[in-house]
Amino acid sequence: MAALNKQNLIAQDIASKIKHKIYQTNTYLPSEHQLCDLYGTSRETIRKALDQLNELGLIQKIKGRGSLVLDIQRYTFPISGITSFKELNATLGMHAVTKILHLKKTTIPPCEISKSAVKSQPGFFVERLRLIADTPAVLDRDYLLTPPVTKLPKTAAADSIYDYLENDLGLNISYATKEITVEKPDDTVRQALDLPSDGLVVAVRSHSYLADTTLFQITASFHRPDKFKFIDFARRKRVLSSDKPLGGNTSGK
Amino acid sequence: MAALNKQNLIAQDIASKIKHKIYQTNTYLPSEHQLCDLYGTSRETIRKALDQLNELGLIQKIKGRGSLVLDIQRYTFPISGITSFKELNATLGMHAVTKILHLKKTTIPPCEISKSAVKSQPGFFVERLRLIADTPAVLDRDYLLTPPVTKLPKTAAADSIYDYLENDLGLNISYATKEITVEKPDDTVRQALDLPSDGLVVAVRSHSYLADTTLFQITASFHRPDKFKFIDFARRKRVLSSDKPLGGNTSGK
DNA sequence: TATTGACAGATGTATATACAAGTTATAAGA
DNA sequence: TCTTATAACTTGTATATACATCTGTCAATA
Numbered sequence: 001m002a003a004l005n006k007q008n009l010i011a012q013d014i015a016s017k018i019k020h021k022i023y024q025t026n027t028y029l030p031s032e033h034q035l036c037d038l039y040g041t042s043r044e045t046i047r048k049a050l051d052q053l054n055e056l057g058l059i060q061k062i063k064g065r066g067s068l069v070l071d072i073q074r075y076t077f078p079i080s081g082i083t084s085f086k087e088l089n090a091t092l093g094m095h096a097v098t099k100i101l102h103l104k105k106t107t108i109p110p111c112e113i114s115k116s117a118v119k120s121q122p123g124f125f126v127e128r129l130r131l132i133a134d135t136p137a138v139l140d141r142d143y144l145l146t147p148p149v150t151k152l153p154k155t156a157a158a159d160s161i162y163d164y165l166e167n168d169l170g171l172n173i174s175y176a177t178k179e180i181t182v183e184k185p186d187d188t189v190r191q192a193l194d195l196p197s198d199g200l201v202v203a204v205r206s207h208s209y210l211a212d213t214t215l216f217q218i219t220a221s222f223h224r225p226d227k228f229k230f231i232d233f234a235r236r237k238r239v240l241s242s243d244k245p246l247g248g249n250t251s252g253k
Numbered sequence: 254m255a256a257l258n259k260q261n262l263i264a265q266d267i268a269s270k271i272k273h274k275i276y277q278t279n280t281y282l283p284s285e286h287q288l289c290d291l292y293g294t295s296r297e298t299i300r301k302a303l304d305q306l307n308e309l310g311l312i313q314k315i316k317g318r319g320s321l322v323l324d325i326q327r328y329t330f331p332i333s334g335i336t337s338f339k340e341l342n343a344t345l346g347m348h349a350v351t352k353i354l355h356l357k358k359t360t361i362p363p364c365e366i367s368k369s370a371v372k373s374q375p376g377f378f379v380e381r382l383r384l385i386a387d388t389p390a391v392l393d394r395d396y397l398l399t400p401p402v403t404k405l406p407k408t409a410a411a412d413s414i415y416d417y418l419e420n421d422l423g424l425n426i427s428y429a430t431k432e433i434t435v436e437k438p439d440d441t442v443r444q445a446l447d448l449p450s451d452g453l454v455v456a457v458r459s460h461s462y463l464a465d466t467t468l469f470q471i472t473a474s475f476h477r478p479d480k481f482k483f484i485d486f487a488r489r490k491r492v493l494s495s496d497k498p499l500g501g502n503t504s505g506k
Numbered sequence: 507t508a509t510t511g512a513c514a515g516a517t518g519t520a521t522a523t524a525c526a527a528g529t530t531a532t533a534a535g536a
Numbered sequence: 537t538c539t540t541a542t543a544a545c546t547t548g549t550a551t552a553t554a555c556a557t558c559t560g561t562c563a564a565t566a
Contacts, residue, residue: 005549011492019493031516042551047517052492055308057428060466063517064558068466072430175310177325178485182435182455182478200453200478202435213313213321225435225453230483232431239264239305240272258519284546295521300547316547317528510565518557529546536539 010039010049018058018069028066029059057233072233085130085140086160094132100157101139101192102127108143108218121145124152126161129192137227139192143218148210165216172211179205180230189222202228263292263302271311271322281319282312310486325486338383338393339413347385354445355380356410361396361471374398377405379414382445390480392445396471401463418469425464432458433483442475455481 017023030038035046050067053059059067085098106125123145130138142161144152148171156164165171185193185201195201201222208217270276283291288299303320306312312320338351359378376398383391395414397405401424409417418424438446438454448454454475461470 007549008492015492033516044552045550048549052490056490056492057430060427060462060464061517062465062559064515064560066516070466173489174313175486175488177310178483178487180433180481180483180485182453182481200435209313211313212315213323228433228435230431230433232433232485233428234431235428236426237305237309239261239268239309260519286546297522298520301519314547315528317530317545319546508566510563512561512563514559514561516557516559519555521553521555523551523553524549525551526549527547530544532541532543534539534541536537 006039006041007045007048007052010035010041010046011052014049015053015056015058018053023069025069025071028068031066055235057235085138086163096137097131097134098158099129099131100126100154101129103152103154103157105146106143108145124149126152126157128157132227135227136193137224139189139222141220141222145216145218148214148216171216173216174209174211174213176206176208181205182225185222193222193224195224200225204230259292259294260298260301260305263288263294263299264305267302268306268309268311271306276322278322278324281321284319308488310488338391339416349390350384350387351411352382352384353379353407353410354382356405356407358399359396361398377402379405379410381410385480388480389446390477392442392475394473394475398469398471401467401469424469426469427462427464427466429459429461434458435478438475446475446477448477453478457483 014023014029023029029035029050032043032046032050035050036043039046050059050061054061054067057070057072060070061067085096103124103126106123107120108123108125109120123143126140126142126144128140128142129136130140144161149165149169151169152161152164156168162173166173181203182200183203185195185199189195189201190197190199193201202225204219204221204223206217206219206221207215208219209215267276267282276282282288282303285296285299285303288303289296292299303312303314307314307320310323310325313323314320338349356377356379359376360373361376361378363373376396379393379395379397381393381395382389383393397414402418402422404422405414405417409421415426419426434456435453436456438448438452442448442454443450443452446454455478457472457474457476459470459472459474460468461472462468
C-alpha cells in the first residue's frame with residue numbers, strides 16, 4: 001500500500017540491518033551525513049527514517065554522539081502496536097495454529113460498537129481459537145463492519161484477516177485503541193481455554209480504524225492468564241502534562 | 254529541561270485547546286498554512302508539532318482534507334507511556350493516596366538488573382502502596398540505581414519520584430520497556446492488596462532509561478486484578494514486517 | 507599536572523522552496 | 537440531468553541551507 005517512499009524504505013533497510021546484526025547492538029549507526037551519502041538523499045529524509053526507528057525503540061538518538069543501536073532481544077520486542085497474529089507468529093517464531101470456531105454474517109448491536117452508538121450495523125462475526133504447541137492459548141472474537149469489509153472468505157480468516165484487508169480489499173489500516181482487563185470468563189471462553197471454574201481470563205478489547213477514521217473492527221481477545229505476556233516500549237512524552245495555553249501570538253493575525 | 258522549542262510549545266498549545274474543546278472532536282484543525290500564520294512559523298515546524306499529536310492519537314491527519322480531532326475520552330486516554338502515578342492521578346482525577354512501606358539504601362542483585370548483568374550495584378529500594386478510595390489497589394516496588402540517583406528523600410517518594418528526578422536531580426528520562434503478566438503473588442503482595450489465598454495479581458515490570466541510555470529504575474507494580482485497566486493507543490507501523498534489504502545504492506559510495 | 511580553550515563532528519531546530527497527490531466544489535459540457 | 541474537467545485547497549515528500557547545541561579530542565597555558 002504505502003511505504004514506497006524513500007524514508008520508509010531507508011527505515012526498513014536499517015531495521016533489517018539491525019535485525020541481521022550488520023549494525024550491532026551498542027554500536028553507533030553511521031552518522032546522518034554518512035547515511036546521506038550511503039542512500040543518496042538529503043539529511044531530513046535520513047532524519048525522518050531514524051525518527052521511526054527511534055520511536056520503535058530500535059535506536060536511541062543522542063545529541064552530539066550519534067544513533068545508538070539498542071539492545072532489544074527478539075523475544076522482548078514490543079507487541080503493543082497493531083500487529084496481526086500472523087505477523088506476531090512470524091516475528092516470534094511461535095508455532096501457532098488457528099482454528100475457526102464460527103464465521104457468519106450478522107448484525108452488530110450498537111452497544112458493541114460504542115457507548116454512544118445508536119443504530120446497529122451489518123458485519124461479520126468470527127470466533128477463532130489460537131493454539132500454541134497444541135495448547136489453547138487465546139480465543140479471538142472479531143466483528144468486522146460492512147462497510148468497509150464487504151466480503152470475508154474463510155481462507156482469509158484462517159490465514160490472516162489483516163493481510164486480506166490490506167492486500168486484497170486495499171484498506172488502509174491506521175490505528176487502534178486497546179484496553180486490557182482481567183475478568184471472569186463466560187462459559188464458551190472457559191471451556192475453549194480449558195480454565196478452572198473459578199479462574200480468571202485476560203481480556204484485550206480493541207477498536208481498529210482506517211486512515212479516514214472509519215471503524216472497521218471490534219475485537220475481544222481472551223488469553224489464558226498463564227500464557228499471557230504483553231511487552232511494550234514507551235517513550236516519555238510531555239505534550240499533555242502541562243496545561244498553560246501559549247500567550248500572545250496564538251490569538252490569530 | 255527540554256520542551257522549550259517552538260514545535261513542542263505549539264503541540265502543547267494545540268493539545269490544550271483540544272482538551273478545553275476550543276478545537277472540538279470531529280472537527281478539523283485549521284490548515285497547516287493557517288497554523289503557520291497563527292503561530293508565525295514555517296510549515297515544517299507546524300508539521301512536526303502535528304506529528305506529535307498524531308502519534309499520541311489526539312488527531313488523525315488525512316491527506317487532502319486536514320487534521321481531524323479524534324474522539325478520545327479523558328478516561329480512555331492511553332496509560333501506556335511513561336507516566337508517573339502522580340501525573341496519572343492528576344489526568345484521571347482519581348483521588349489516590351500513596352503510603353510508603355519501605356525506603357532504604359541497598360545493593361541491587363545482578364539478576365534484578367538483567368539476565369546478563371554480572372555485578373551488583375548500589376541503589377534505593379522503595380515499596381509503596383497506592384490506595385484509591387481508601388482501597389489498596391497497587392503495590393509498587395522500585396529500585397533506583399546509584400548512580401545516577403544519588404539521593405532520594407522521603408518527601409520525594411511520597412510525592413512523585415519522577416518529579417524529583419527530572420526537576421531536582423535534572424535527569425533526562427527518556428524511555429522504558431514494560432512487561433505485563435498475570436502471576437501468583439507473594440505473601441507481602443497478597444496481604445497488602447487484600448487478595449484471597451488462591452488469587453492472582455497483575456504484574457507490570459519495567460526498566461526505565463535516561464536519554465543517554467543509562468538504566469536508572471527497575472519497577473515491579475502489582476495490581477489487584479479487579480482494579481487493573483491498561484489503555485493503549487497504537488498506530489500501525491510497517492517498518493519491521495518486510496525483510497528484504499535494499500538493493501544497489503546501500504553498499505556505499 | 508591540571509585546567510582551559512579551540513575545534514571538529516555529531517545531532518537538534520527552524521526556515522524556504524518545489525512538486526506530488528488526495529479532496530472538494532464548481533463550472534463546463536454532453 | 538448527469539458526467540467530466542478544472543481549479544483551489546489540503547496534506548505528503550524531498551531537498552537545501554543556516555545556525556544552535558552537545559560531545560569528544562587535543563593543544564596551549566597556568
